[in-house]
Amino acid sequence: MTTTLEEAPPRRPLTMTAPRLPGWAPVLVGVLAVCGSGLLALLAGWGAVAVFALAVLGFLVALPLWSLAVEGQRSATDRLMTSLVWTASGVAVVPLAWLVLTVVRHGLPEVNASFLTFDMRNVVGDQQGGIYHAIIGTLLVTLAAAAISVPIGLFCAIYLVEYGKGKRLARWVTFLVDVMTGIPSIVAGLFALALFVLLFGPEIRLGFGGSVALSLLMVPIVVRSTEEMLRLVPDDLREASYALGVPKWRTIVKVVLPTSLGGIITGVMLATARVIGETAPLLVVAGKTDSVNVNLFGERMTTLPVYIYYQFTQPGTVPFDAPPGTEAPGIARAWGAALVLIAIVMALNLVARLVGRIFAPGTNQKKG
Amino acid sequence: MARSIDVSDLDIYYGDFLAVQGVNLTVRARSVTAFIGPSGCGKSTMLRSLNRMHEVIPGARVEGKVMVDGQSLYDPSIDPVAVRRQIGMVFQRPNPFPTMSIYDNVLAGNRLNSRRMKKAEADDVVERSLRRANLWAEVKDRLGRPGMGLSGGQQQRLCIARAIAVEPQVLLMDEPCSALDPISTSAIEDLIHELKADYTIVIVTHNMQQAARVSDDTGFFNLKAAGQPGHLVEFNATRKMFSNPDNAATEAYISGRFG
């Protein structure tokens, strides 16, 4: 290996020191930015949000500029991007905090025993009304949706993992499950409506239609999560069972499913939490009623989200003798129902995660 | 212009875990220094601390002193980014940037540093680096092809070309031949010999013969016991290490490997 080596070019001297901003530079700039914008705000009479926005902006401009002057362009870019990334993450916390706080603040005064146990039958103006009928509706519709989607989703995942390997049908199913996750919820509702209208005539509205629509949204989520869990079950386990002469279906039922049970339950609960807050499809197909209806297959049925929507769109009027600033009775009820709905969803999420964590050691260790 | 490195009383931690303890050694300029030792004794850790690559790992930190030509490497005034430009590194597995052509791979480091580089100048850097890495003849007709399309040995030489294109002063190599066949290995060993004229080279290897063939000085690292930190057992001229080491453990390790 003899290659003619040209004379190496003259080397630069060893420069490992680059001019650097001191470690406290970001802090200093931050403090200055807050002070500066605060001062400006005092002079111009702005609100707290403007002060904050201005301070962030000031920081985003000042720190890179200082860095540019001292450290050069590359470091300045680096500092700018670092600041931007931090800012983005900080700002992301704002909406959630804001939303949850608002819902709690407006909703909490509404939620009491009567609110939870009254329905809206013959409620006029600011009389005590409640969400009892909506809670019943939500539970029934969601349970029915789960009853439809869990078996289908479970078996579909079993098909994909245990029977479908390499088959064309399985590839199609996988692809279409992906597509299904992208179906807008209102389209699912319209589909259910179209189906039942075709069967029973244009005036039909029923809770079960909502369940059908929700299943359409729920099945792909169940399939995805179950599939993932089943794939985590190591093949040796299956082989061990086959070697004992256990037929494949019993192996699946007795070995594979129990091993991944925790993950599957978590997936189902998360899917339920996702659809329990769906409004649009139920609005379309389950309709709206003010009274309790426990029959999924007859008459209209209100769920919590739909209740919120209608209280919002038809809030009634503020009583003339109410103190100024009072919200319309419907709006107040909407906040109360929103709080209950959020509580249900968050509880489902939390329990799902807990279940996942409790069962995790058995299933998640194998294969990354 | 190559640089010498003085390490004194160096401890390296991953969080609370002391990985390497009490290292003292001197890497001479324009020489090849090899680190050998059993797996897990901290050779890579040691190597990474020489260009502050350990800082990339969350929680990793060092105590002690590393002087590069009289400058303290861990001094607060030192910019780790500038350090890594001066002290290049080649990794165990070849890792050309997968989305870049051969040409762009070689220039990746330079592009970071100077935004504008004339085409002729860039061509010049690419050719010179590839020639020094003994790769020019093999790739000069397909510089626009992806770097991933090369063989493993060629990829590794491409990575070396990429490292020397920014004209570092020191080259650190962490088991550069462990993923390569004997022919590619020997090509890289030849290359190390040639690079020695201009660079200070530190190489980690599990291959005793390789250490004996390419290096001038050798450091033997070992674990005192399982769970204990790694430490430098012996640091000597390679010839002496392989013929008549001072330390019995060194002899056992080397001769054990030679079988």
Place this chain on the structure above:
Amino acid sequence: MTTTTEAEPQPRPATGRGDRVFQGLATAAGITILAALAAVFVFLAIEGVPGIGKPASSYRPLESFWPYVGRLLFGTVLAALVALVIAAPFALGIALFISHYAPRALAVPVAYVVDLLAAVPSVVFGLWGARVLGPHLVPVHAWLDEHAGWLPFFAGPGSVTGKTVLTAGTVLAIMILPIITAICREVFVQAPRLDEEAALALGATRWEMVRLSVFPYARSGIVSAVMLGLGRALGETMAVAMVLSASPVYTLNLISSTNPATIASNIASSFQEATPDKLAVLIATGLVLFVFTFAVNFAARAVVARSEQRLRR
């Protein structure tokens, strides 16, 4: 998704009756998925296609179907794009924060907060957007009108209620933030460590490392994440229906009080008083939405598949 090529453990041939029944059930479930999707299309078509040629009164204030759905589609795309423009940079930033920038003690809570955002029901977002965010954005509308009025988007006059495409887009942005963030985060984390170290060892700053070793890997993932976010935004109903006060217009003006509705929000808000004719029209617009989102999702996957191939080569 991942078709493993490793040999499947071979059980004894599935001849038992139990086995045949079980396999039949599983296959049937798989086929149900195909059937369900086909059914969505077929039933929407059966009920919707007649909606294209109804008497003019069904399309009030317009005369026929295509202008009617055209304005709605325009509004849908407009709101979704506004959402995307707002959400995408934030999502990328947060994903990078979680994967590469944050100290571990912060990465986990931030990821958790973003996940929680995904759990909030859309109707609650709508309520909050209409009652809280909208009024709070009124000064922003005024400011934009005053200082950026030369842009067609901010031509104004700024709405005084905040019931605008800008507000709706902001709410949508918050709603699609989690999905974009989650996918981006996943692909960023998967960028090979070795490549990142290669960049750092060349003397790259952290940002240069991200540009050099993370983005090239993540490009297709980012594109698909953004497209999936777009799909969500296109189909989102309640938030828009509750926030927007709509009229059938074509306008790029995001901050005035005349705003185009979206297909989904129009269905939700016109549904109550719909005659059977109007119902058919609404279902027809739903069909258009379905086809449109299907196309977007399909394109997203095509992009991913192609760039995956390119990376592998």
